[in-house]
Amino acid sequence: MSKVLALSEAVERFVPNGVGLLTVGGMHLHNNPMALIREVIRQDRKIKRLLTSPCGALNADLLIAAGMIDEIATSYVGFEHIGLAPCFRRAVEGGTVKVLECDEAYITHGLYAGAGGLPFIALPKGIEFTDIPKVNRENYSFTTDPFTGNQVPVGAPLKPDVALLHAYEADTHGNAVVAGGHFVDRYMALASKTVLLQVEKVVSTEEISKHPQGTTIPGFLVHAVVEVPGGCYPTASHGAYQFDDQEIVRYMNAAKDESGAKEYVREFVKDTTEIEYLDNVAGRLSQLRYGDGSLPVALSDRKR
Amino acid sequence: MSKVLALSEAVERFVPNGVGLLTVGGMHLHNNPMALIREVIRQDRKIKRLLTSPCGALNADLLIAAGMIDEIATSYVGFEHIGLAPCFRRAVEGGTVKVLECDEAYITHGLYAGAGGLPFIALPKGIEFTDIPKVNRENYSFTTDPFTGNQVPVGAPLKPDVALLHAYEADTHGNAVVAGGHFVDRYMALASKTVLLQVEKVVSTEEISKHPQGTTIPGFLVHAVVEVPGGCYPTASHGAYQFDDQEIVRYMNAAKDESGAKEYVREFVKDTTEIEYLDNVAGRLSQLRYGDGSLPVALSDRKR
Amino acid sequence: MTTSSNENSRPFSRNELMAVELANRLRNDDVTVMGTASAIPQVACRLAQLTHAPDLYSIAGGTCSVNPHLGPVVPSCCDYDLLRADTSLSLNDVVLLEGRADVLTVFFAGGLQIDAYGNCNLVSVGDYAHPALRGPGTVGLPFLSRVGRVLIYTQSHNPRTFVEKVDFLSGPGFLRGPADWKAADLPGGGPQLVITPLCTMGFDPDSLRMRLETVHPGVEVEQVRAATGFELIIPDSVPVTPEPTAEQLSIIRTLDTNGLLKGK
């Protein structure tokens, strides 16, 4: 039974409006599942709480720009070397989006706990000397280490209702190959109740099974596969194309104030179908594609 | 600086006599680091406590046959479809080796905790309804889940002093590629203070770096690399050769009583150098090699 | 094991019958996991995939390959050959999912001892401190408490294996019965099925004790009763287990080119 769906149908069926905890894959400006995120905005599926990878970027900021989220659990939202994320910054400074302050170790260990049905996860020494647990008592707490008697910091398990993830390719069952960096996307898939996957291309199971150990996400965790070549744009898709720093800067400039942000979302998301959007950026995308010669990981290797 | 050492020197330098917690890689009759284990026996390096993967096999039973260990933390020692492990069975029934009864989930999560400096690991619901935590209060305990107020089972972190592991190949720095099943060997490497690696062959860093994501164990965790082609025999080396069920049966028959076990150890380990031993079994090994045509994972794929 | 005199004349082995019985209980939306020495459930899952359950996923614990293609069937759950498969996970991933309790729907279990409530024991027989028989250890059996359906299979149907109460509980079944089971509020669905060389058993929904369902061709009910070390619930009428179809046997033999299941 094929799980390949049109972008609109995948979001309609699997992202309920008001979803409790939704997580978005990718890290910094890489492998952000932008096509899925744009469709969530088009369909106005509000998100109660967003969870990012240890470094969220446009995947979080665009959702904030569109007024989609109430709360964000994150250890970082920004555009790395390019600058701060304008809507995240404004929303937090203005108190319109609540932050559940996390750190990278908690996000990865918390997803491990969520994936494994662990009631909570004990954390390595150190976090209790920061201000983070003081401002986020929902995700951090303390308990007794019964082996030593010490009070130690612990984190709550992270169990997203829905994960929006990008992979390089998948078969119709959702068995997916991630090229390049894996970030915490696999743990998001393992920990989430529902997984939507956007891919550069759908391939045969025969092709996938030539490299059984290259598959990062097993199909039984995946609910929908959406084929959207270019769908990470303007972020990078490892193995396919680099991020577009010019478009990121354009977004940052446009989103300097709230009305500019709303206008950007209207023009490039709400008033544009995904196909139109990707048609319009096809020229930029072709310039950003990794050339065969310059591939750091050859195509024959990316399946590892 | 090359970490490649002769088998004898690697054990001399890095396995102290009376080592507190030593762990052996591989699972069932696959990827057991037998050359390292035979050398530990030859050098009479006693082990206070042995930790196996979720399924120990000859890697544990031969050490027991040779009288090397006082205690064993394990969830299984046996020869899978072939039968029970004779020396483990006899030693536990006779009370000469103490068992720290573990389950598979605790061993993997406990190594995760050890690798990550977590003070302990909360376990998923279920283990508390078995008799296992009742008979092993050193590794299992209970504490309060501060997010729910429930008492929940927890496990102590597993932090081996020394890990003996097998990999298909490594460079002189110890960057290692594991072919086929990974079992929990990587977590053993991440959690152990000292890692000794036996490999089928040493390759160049240039070769390794052609497939950076195929490397399972990073060199900075590895203290010694020993090149012993055939060194897993009579267990399997994934990517190289199948296990020898005939030799396992011969061992099981020989080790039916304690004097037979001691005699086997004397003949095939103590009175034989590793080179002599592998010379003697070269004929069998050549029959057990995976033929090119029958390779389930082609040589070009094993580096994934 | 007691076998009937005309056993060898049948066109299928007991192992093949057990694999088919298991396969018949699998569903198209199942995600199954199996452990040590799992040739029979491996064949059952592949058979189901190739017949009524094409979308079923099966995970070979050990290598943790997903949907191994088999052909040949291999005796070890960690075999390199199992990596001829659709995809593959890491052992740690599988252990994680075994904790999630809402993804994996079937586990194939067994034991040195299996008791009237489907509790399993792979650890030791007799007093734990001074065991009469030390088994290999529990491996992942505590997972039984968290999986959708536990399907138990064993090649030993005798009073030493089937006991009123396991000497050491390492794989939770219905614990000590309904009150205990309800109080435990475990995420799993508990044991559903026990398949042996003699018969197929289920569990009585009220008492949660083992109940005979069918006897295999050539086996008498009395034989089963005598081979069981506790009071088995035996309905008035006990049908005979359906025989494997020609198609099922043909598929099994295409997979099992080494004849691992032919033996018995």
Added chain:
Amino acid sequence: MTTSSNENSRPFSRNELMAVELANRLRNDDVTVMGTASAIPQVACRLAQLTHAPDLYSIAGGTCSVNPHLGPVVPSCCDYDLLRADTSLSLNDVVLLEGRADVLTVFFAGGLQIDAYGNCNLVSVGDYAHPALRGPGTVGLPFLSRVGRVLIYTQSHNPRTFVEKVDFLSGPGFLRGPADWKAADLPGGGPQLVITPLCTMGFDPDSLRMRLETVHPGVEVEQVRAATGFELIIPDSVPVTPEPTAEQLSIIRTLDTNGLLKGK
């Protein structure tokens, strides 16, 4: 940032000087980790590998490749190009090792605010509930408490960055000083070095407060004092930071074919 008038006439940029200063503090047995926007420490590590520290390991947090070959240097820590490397880990593996506290010896840190005791803040400036400036978030900075040596670098040396006490402590330095630091008994060695476009600073072993070590060529001690928002310990004699050697510059430029470090 204050720059001296003859800055542009020097044969190296401030970024190149900072990379060399960092490289000079790295040892052959180091295992280093770096995070977000880490072009400067990436170059520092590769430079060290190609000169005095061939056995050093460097981990690019993000992709988690080990010993990226660079050429070109890339601005993002998650770049696909970083996978042109010796080997690679998963992010989860690196997070685990950051907890072990006995494997990773160097972390390159920074902050919106860095205080007199080397505590870092990447989260927010002003009242946390109503921040004057919301930063991106702390990422992995709590790891500072567990790593052998923290090497801090920043491209902003001004009184807003260098403050007496961070408004939000997200990366532990020496906390509130010797008593606090001793009581905490953290596994890490604490901050060792702070490199800015103006100078290199260390920490006074008694007070654990920041202390000027060297001023970069063309920078006056008074400039540093004025650019620092707390009372910096300034020794009687402050040498000038050694200039990069021709060999060091040549290596950097072979790696940095995109000229990322050339800017400033």
